[in-house]
Amino acid sequence: MIILKNISKKFGNHTALNSISLTIGEGEIHGIAGANGSGKSTLLNILFGNPVIRNTGGYSGDIFIHGRKAVIHIPKSSSDYGIGMIHQEFALIPDMSADENIALCREKTYALTEKIFGKNFALIDRRRTRDAANHIMESLGIHIESNLRVAHLPVNLKQFIAIAREISKENLSLLMLDEPTSALNRNDSEMLLNTVKKLSQKCCSVLYVSHRIEEMMNICDAITVLRDGKNIAQYHKKDEFDLDTISTAIVGERTVKAVRKASQRGSHPVMTFKNFSVNMPHEQISDLTMEIFRGEILGVTSLSGHGKSALGYGVTGFYETGGQVILENEKLDIADSRNTLSKGILFIPEDRREKGLLLSQSVMKNMVFTALQTSDNYYLHRFPLPFLSLIHHKNCRKYAEDSVEKFGINCRSVHQKTGELSGGNQQKVCIARACAVNPEILFISEPTRGVDIRAKEIILETLLDISENFGATVIISSGEIEELKRVCDRIAVLYKGKLFAVLSPEHSDKVFFQAMSGMA
Ligand SMILES: Nc1ncnc2c1ncn2[C@@H]1O[C@H](COP(=O)(O)OP(=O)(O)OP(=O)(O)O)[C@@H](O)[C@H]1O
Ligand SMILES: [Mg+2]
Numbered sequence: 001m002i003i004l005k006n007i008s009k010k011f012g013n014h015t016a017l018n019s020i021s022l023t024i025g026e027g028e029i030h031g032i033a034g035a036n037g038s039g040k041s042t043l044l045n046i047l048f049g050n051p052v053i054r055n056t057g058g059y060s061g062d063i064f065i066h067g068r069k070a071v072i073h074i075p076k077s078s079s080d081y082g083i084g085m086i087h088q089e090f091a092l093i094p095d096m097s098a099d100e101n102i103a104l105c106r107e108k109t110y111a112l113t114e115k116i117f118g119k120n121f122a123l124i125d126r127r128r129t130r131d132a133a134n135h136i137m138e139s140l141g142i143h144i145e146s147n148l149r150v151a152h153l154p155v156n157l158k159q160f161i162a163i164a165r166e167i168s169k170e171n172l173s174l175l176m177l178d179e180p181t182s183a184l185n186r187n188d189s190e191m192l193l194n195t196v197k198k199l200s201q202k203c204c205s206v207l208y209v210s211h212r213i214e215e216m217m218n219i220c221d222a223i224t225v226l227r228d229g230k231n232i233a234q235y236h237k238k239d240e241f242d243l244d245t246i247s248t249a250i251v252g253e254r255t256v257k258a259v260r261k262a263s264q265r266g267s268h269p270v271m272t273f274k275n276f277s278v279n280m281p282h283e284q285i286s287d288l289t290m291e292i293f294r295g296e297i298l299g300v301t302s303l304s305g306h307g308k309s310a311l312g313y314g315v316t317g318f319y320e321t322g323g324q325v326i327l328e329n330e331k332l333d334i335a336d337s338r339n340t341l342s343k344g345i346l347f348i349p350e351d352r353r354e355k356g357l358l359l360s361q362s363v364m365k366n367m368v369f370t371a372l373q374t375s376d377n378y379y380l381h382r383f384p385l386p387f388l389s390l391i392h393h394k395n396c397r398k399y400a401e402d403s404v405e406k407f408g409i410n411c412r413s414v415h416q417k418t419g420e421l422s423g424g425n426q427q428k429v430c431i432a433r434a435c436a437v438n439p440e441i442l443f444i445s446e447p448t449r450g451v452d453i454r455a456k457e458i459i460l461e462t463l464l465d466i467s468e469n470f471g472a473t474v475i476i477s478s479g480e481i482e483e484l485k486r487v488c489d490r491i492a493v494l495y496k497g498k499l500f501a502v503l504s505p506e507h508s509d510k511v512f513f514q515a516m517s518g519m520a
Contacts, residue, residue, distance in 0.1 A: 001025055002174055002205060007061035009042050009053065009229075011420070014412060016042045018229040019061070024174070029196065029206040031216040033250055034226035035452040036424030037410030040209045041088055043226075044176045047207070048085045049078040065173075082173035084166035086180050088209075088423045088450070089353045092158055092165075094151035098144040099133035102165045108132060136164045141191060152281035155183035155351060156304040163192065167199065175199060176207040179423070181215060182450045183350070185304050185479040186513075193219050211424070211452050213250075217241040225249045251454045258460035260505075262468065263489045264295035270473050271332075271441060275323035278307075278314030284497040285310045288323070292441075292475065297467050299484035299491035300477045303516050307494035308477045312347040312443035316340055318355075341373055344440030348430050350449055350477075356430045359419030363411050364400035366418045366429050371436040379436070403432035407458055424451040431459050438470065445477040460487050481512050 002024040009017040017039045024030045032040045045052060046059045049072040053059055063070045065081050072078045078085075085091075092101050108129045109122035130146060137144065142160045150158060159180060166175060177196065181189040196219060200206055210216050216223055217237075223246060225233045233249045235241055248254055269291035276288040285307045292298055302308040314321045317334045325332040333339055349355045357366055368379045372391065379399070381390045400414035407428040411421055418429055427450050434442055447463065448456040464487055466472045478484055484491050485505040493501045493515040501515040514520075 001064075001066060003064040004043075004047075005062040005064070007043065007046060007059060007063070009039075009046060009059040011056050012412075016229050017046075017059070017226075020226070020229075020231050022224060022231070024205045024207060025221075026205055027200045027203040028221045029200050029208055029219055031220035031223035032207060032209045032226060033211075033213060033216060033223055033246060035251055035410075036408075036428070036450075036455055037422040038226040038250075039229040040226060041178055041422060042229075044085060044178055044207060044209065047072060047078060047083055047174070047176060049074045049076070051075075079169070082169070082171040084169050084172050084175045086159070086162050086166055086175070086177040088178035092150045092161060095149055097146050097148060098137065098150060098153070098157075098161045098164075099130045099146050101150055101161055102133040102136060102168060103129045104165070106168070132168070133164070136168045137161075140164055140195060148281060154280075154282050154305060154309060156185070156188050157282060159183050159192075160188075163195065167195065172199070172204055174205045174207065176209075178209045179211065179450055180208075181210065181212060183446075188304060189215065211450065211456075213243055213246050213453070217243065217246070227252065247453055250452065255454050255457050257486065258457045258464060259486050260297065260464060260489070264467055264471065265489045266294035266296075268294055270294040270328065272326040273323065274326065276314065276325060277322040278310040278319055279321070280310045280313055280319040283307060283310045285314060285494065286497045288499055290492065290499055290502075292473060294473055295467060295471055296489045297463065297474045297476065297487055299488035300475060300494065301479060301481060301484060301491060301512070301516065302494035304479070306516070307497040308479070309350060309445055310497075311475065311477060312349065312445050315345065315443060316347040318347075318349075338373065341370070341437075344438075345443070346370065346434055346437050346439040346441070347443040348434045348445065348447070350446035352426055352430050356433075357418050357426055360417060362415045363404070363409070363418055363421070363429055364396055364414040367400050367403055367414075367432045368396045368436050370433055371438075374437060399436060400432075403428075403435070407432060407462075408455060424455060427451050428455060428459070431462060435462065435466065439466075439472055441473045441475070442466065443475045443477070446480075447476060447478070448480060448483060456483075463487060481509060 004020060004022040007017055007020045020043060034040050054073050063072060070081055107124045110125050114122035140160055144157060180192055196206055208220060221237050223235045224231055235246060271292040273288045273290050278285040283305050300308050300311055313319050315325060317337045321334055327343060371377050371379050379392055379396050381392050397414060404414060409425050409428050418426060447459050463474050467474050488505055491503045492499060493503060495518040
């Protein structure tokens with residue numbers, strides 16, 4: 001049993017956690033819900049001994065594990081207590097392969113060398129180490145070539161590698177998962193939830209953080225709701241969970257769902273793909289021939305690895321492409337990304353920490369840095385000679401402050417480093433960056449990943465707004481069918497990298513899932 005007593009944490013003057021007390025029983029799956037910035041990851045980071053906690057003044061309060069007071073200041077001590085964590089943003093070593101990441105610090109060694117030199121200096125038995133790691137991956141149903149570096153893998157595979165690494169720990173008694181399914185599709189999520197249930201049956205306790213309330217209601221024995229760092233409510237499965245009550249407790253009011261009111265889809269194609277292909281590791285698109293119409297909101301969906309994430313990366317030149325992209329009547333030179341941006345084409349990737357943000361820069365800089373690359377914009381002083389243009393700090397600050405207000409971004413000021421924001425708030429900064437550019441064609445991948453239930457609706461409303469009021473064409477790649485159906489005019493379904501069907505939002509979920517599985 002794990003007991004937390006009066007856990008508090010401050011970052012400077014900001015109180016992230018205010019006297020949290022919790023009891024997690026043996027084999028209990030305990031959910032932590034709350035809006036972006038409510039303190040969920042901070043609580044997990046304290047139990048994990050994340051150095052960021054110590055480096056920012058530590059925490060107060062007590063942790064008891066199996067009746068004994070635990071002192072956790074570094075990850076090694078939490079690991080010794082049998083605590084494992086799946087981080088919200090992947091904590092993998094990008095230049096290592098999947099099996100190397102899984103076995104890291106727990107490599108198998110040759111027994112004889114261990115006897116002679118001791119555990120720390122024994123020779124690593126690479127074959128046994130790789131086999132053990134592969135065995136765990138197989139038990140999770142994943143197959144990854146061992147020569148591929150993790151950096152090149154899509155987010156769903158990275159997530160499974162992180163899980164494989166934690167569940168391979170022999171003394172695991174508490175597993176903490178911070179939004180583990182936000183990057184996963186329905187099948188992958190179910191696989192993960194089953195793994196978590198099996199662990200709890202083996203008496204491993206689980207702390208489970210998610211914005212997917214229904215998923216938590218399905219898997220958790222109890223759900224604690226945090227708001228502004230305080231424990232404001234606790235619900236138990238035995239009393240029956242109620243979606244409405246929990247959702248309202250999280251944001252303090254009922255949320256209104258965003259829906260497409262009037263389609264702005266024109267009759268002229270604004271972008272045409274001709275035999276287009278994208279060669280992204282673990283996710284390819286091949287032979288895509290399709291038109292995107294001016295003003296439409298087009299959804300692109302598929303199972304993970306079947307192509308939905310590759311489209312935006314391909315058009316903006318992140319990976320090798322083939323075939324053609326025609327913009328109006330002119331062939332787009334994909335290799336020239338500045339030219340692509342100057343044509344008003346923008347891509348916001350789902351991997352916000354690696355490819356979507358400058359973490360050491362301020363919220364304001366992140367919001368305007370792409371817009372500053374375009375000519376004649378609101379964020380530069382206008383001079384007759386364009387190369388003399390200076391940044392218009394007042395306009396930049398005004399845009400940033402307005403966006404903080406609009407999206408409800410939880411930050412101290414627009415000058416705070418983006419890396420210090422909670423995961424969902426970072427995602428909102430990405431969306432504000434897209435809006436600053438005023439794009440003609442916006443490719444956006446998993447726009448609501450990791451954001452709370454209210455922010456989700458604000459982001460979807462924003463995408464509707466830039467289509468309906470600014471005439472932009474929006475292409476949303478997402479696995480969230482329910483959301484796509486609410487805001488899109490058409491939804492393209494890819495299967496094995498090929499266009500399998502173009503469905504209307506009226507089609508049933510069953511038709512969508514059949515198409516995603518390649519069934520006509
Ligand atoms: N390293 C840091 N420095 C300064 N403030 C921080 C730091 N890490 C977190 N915070 C602040 O602490 C608060 C709680 O953040 P936390 O990451 O725990 O939120 P969260 O509930 O996990 O949100 P999300 O759902 O967006 O992941 C936020 O206001 C955040 O800005
Ligand atoms: Mg978090």
